[in-house]
Amino acid sequence: MIPVPLSTLIFIFLALGITVVCALWFWTFIRERRRETHRRHVAVQCRICSTAYLRDPKDKNAVTICPVCNTPNERTRLRPI
Ligand SMILES: [Zn+2]
Numbered sequence: 001m002i003p004v005p006l007s008t009l010i011f012i013f014l015a016l017g018i019t020v021v022c023a024l025w026f027w028t029f030i031r032e033r034r035r036e037t038h039r040r041h042v043a044v045q046c047r048i049c050s051t052a053y054l055r056d057p058k059d060k061n062a063v064t065i066c067p068v069c070n071t072p073n074e075r076t077r078l079r080p081i
Contacts, residue, residue: 044075
């Protein structure tokens with residue numbers, strides 16, 4: 001068995017804890033960023049009534065009809081809040 005001083009053991013556990021917390025934070029950040037990118041890829045915001053609705057990602061048509069006001073909308077990026 002390797003003798004380890006208590007201060008070294010505490011430092012190792014603190015370093016492991018900080019590493020785990022940073023890794024989880026980074027993983028959550030990347031996951032949320034991917035979800036937001038996907039949402040912005042499939043969402044269309046109406047230029048008249050500002051309703052955000054989903055479009056069919058397989059539909060290659062660039063113009064979609066708003067389900068609320070029936071206005072044709074071209075797919076553009078959603079404005080950030
Ligand atoms: Zn609309």
